[in-house]
Amino acid sequence: MAKPTDRTPPVSVAAPNCFSCQWRQRSEWCVLAREDVQILNEHKITSTFEPGQHVFRQGEPCNGVYSIVAGTLAIRKADVHGNAVLVRMRHEGETLGYRDFFAGGVFTTSAEALEPARICFIDKRSVRALLDRNPALGLGFLRRLASDLQKAEDALLMSSVLTTRTRMAHLLLSLKDRYAIAQDDGSLTMRLPLSRQDIADILGSRTETVARIIQALEKDGVARFSGRNVIMPDLDLLLDEIEPAGD
Amino acid sequence: MAKPTDRTPPVSVAAPNCFSCQWRQRSEWCVLAREDVQILNEHKITSTFEPGQHVFRQGEPCNGVYSIVAGTLAIRKADVHGNAVLVRMRHEGETLGYRDFFAGGVFTTSAEALEPARICFIDKRSVRALLDRNPALGLGFLRRLASDLQKAEDALLMSSVLTTRTRMAHLLLSLKDRYAIAQDDGSLTMRLPLSRQDIADILGSRTETVARIIQALEKDGVARFSGRNVIMPDLDLLLDEIEPAGD
């Protein structure tokens, strides 16, 4: 089998069931009545994506919303010169693309699988029908957008008042919640879902700078890196990074 | 009369009429039926604010939304150390505070009048009642939030890929649309609604850096500054700043 690349078309898979979907019940879609779940179930299209494949690309028309059944996606935004930032990550259970769906119908970001992913697509017409029948669904998206906006503003604030090293510490701490596993000796280990370039794009920096910060963190005993594997011997040391001493 | 300071309470004024309000018809509120405008009209509270006064402060509970009848506000966000960024500006006709209203009820930003302002407050109960009766109102806020989020992401991208000088050019160009007046000789003049500190907070920079950038822009003939007054002799020079030559 050929290696899946960015250009490999996504694979449609046997449809999972929206009724029994564990994620539906914890997301915006939990407000749907039984017959509306039926609509969802009939119209969704489920596909799988390998790491590196795009779910959608900046500039393409937005013809519906997506829901992640499994996997992690990177949401990137690029300017005209190709410079990109990694705006956020999206994980299983989250809905995707609703921002551009409500804003105007063209994707202003790209979504790329970081891990093997399984994703449901719900087309425009179905979403509109569901919104018409369930005002609470719209309010759910409203809440979600409001919280996304808060996070974006937090990121904006952080990017202008914190050093790159401190933002790196923030990033490690947020990744820890999802990816780290505790070892017997009290340390934490995790495998990063992100390349150095991805990290640089999140920090608004360069890979060389990321490498230097990693070097510095290792020197100070805060974390040890080996490729994408990280060992954090003491969580308190990381917490100290984001909460300056004596403050 | 004492000079209005940050602590001077806002002044409630004779209520303007929502039915005839020119802004209502161009905003989210335009979808309201006649009897709903009546609700708005009865429950809104209109106040005036002098420059420097706060409409609301980060951390306060959010008990409703605001609508700007006249004036310009600065929306700021601060971290625990008091570092602040100026997240955005809001002008007459815009609604205010809906983000925190939908997200959870605590203001995550502060709003401060930059010019004398007149602002209507619509309390929580009235907003909820209007939302219940007008699903389209919720969709209107949805669209607005989606576009705010887009702008926030644009700002995030710009802050990490553009130089401070280029962002300054972007800022001047966006302020021009609202504040600049064309002179007979083809140049543009405007009076900035922002202090150097405000500009630095927008650029994610320092007042000293802003002063240096101003110096550089004057040296290159792009703009001339005298306090808050700016003369832009040639718009093309400013546009060149944001679109690097030969690109």
Added chain:
DNA sequence: GGGGAAACCTGACATATGTCAAGTTCCTCT
């Protein structure tokens, strides 16, 4: 008009980070 505070500017200096150019390691495919 004068005093005082706030806003603003300037210079000298330190430093974080970008840039460029080699290396090295790691991974994948044949």
Added chain:
DNA sequence: AGAGGAACTTGACATATGTCAGGTTTCCCC
């Protein structure tokens, strides 16, 4: 296993920007 390439690291250097300290201007209130 070996070849090739991508990802990553390292070093030398340039530079934008922060920091600090001092000075000037502007504005407001008495």
